[in-house]
Amino acid sequence: MSEPLYESGTERVLSWLDGNALHVQFNNPARHNALSVDMWEAVPRLLNVAQGDDRVRLVVFSGAGDKAFVSGADISQFEDMRAAREAVARYEAMAEEALMAIHDFPKPTLASIRGYCIGGGVNVAISCDIRIAADDAVFSVPAARLGLGYRYSAMKNLVDLVGPGVAKDLFFTARRIDAAEARAVGLITRTAPVEALAALLAEYTGSIGQNAPLTIAAGKAITREILKPSTDIDLLLCTSLIQGCFQSADYTEGRTAFMEKRKPVFTGR
Numbered sequence: 001m002s003e004p005l006y007e008s009g010t011e012r013v014l015s016w017l018d019g020n021a022l023h024v025q026f027n028n029p030a031r032h033n034a035l036s037v038d039m040w041e042a043v044p045r046l047l048n049v050a051q052g053d054d055r056v057r058l059v060v061f062s063g064a065g066d067k068a069f070v071s072g073a074d075i076s077q078f079e080d081m082r083a084a085r086e087a088v089a090r091y092e093a094m095a096e097e098a099l100m101a102i103h104d105f106p107k108p109t110l111a112s113i114r115g116y117c118i119g120g121g122v123n124v125a126i127s128c129d130i131r132i133a134a135d136d137a138v139f140s141v142p143a144a145r146l147g148l149g150y151r152y153s154a155m156k157n158l159v160d161l162v163g164p165g166v167a168k169d170l171f172f173t174a175r176r177i178d179a180a181e182a183r184a185v186g187l188i189t190r191t192a193p194v195e196a197l198a199a200l201l202a203e204y205t206g207s208i209g210q211n212a213p214l215t216i217a218a219g220k221a222i223t224r225e226i227l228k229p230s231t232d233i234d235l236l237l238c239t240s241l242i243q244g245c246f247q248s249a250d251y252t253e254g255r256t257a258f259m260e261k262r263k264p265v266f267t268g269r
Contacts, residue, residue, distance in 0.1 A: 139178075
């Protein structure tokens, strides 16, 4: 059941805690989970609460039903939201805020994908740290077929993930690729048969939820520094994060558990 703390503000985004994982599910199945304004707005709200909640070790994004993760933006709102110049700016700022909230979230984020993952769905997925998918997943970046401008942050995430060659292939052609090709080009990490996706997700939520939060947070932050231009890398931050791990109670617990041949119980302290 959803915790009262995690009210999304819209019935089109469901949220609940399962162990150490906060699940955020896009719930617009009549439109294949296309992202409406209220759905975009719900994401930063939920993540802001999750950031300060020690119960949450990771956030999982998924789509309701068995047809789609996210099939793009809800085009029924385009006339209202994108018809005029000011409306375009508002819409783009809202989407940017949601996607950057995912990208900059300090705890691990994971996209669990079934069916269509198109346009804005790809943007949500590549803003996450990890992407897993059922073998029925289909991916596409159709901006060139719609005449849409594509934000720098979204293109950078795509290029950082799959490289410029693959990014230009997918972007220029707007072609659809299946889960096997998506994995081959690095768009997703692992695939599973439809009936095995839940078990694969449980593998990730179990291991990430049990591993040392400070070590994971440091690894995520340092990876972000690695992707920056060399002149912008904050080596002092990296050093501080590593020292924080070695000075933590979790480091003591990890060493003790190893010597005692038992599973460690980490607290993030």
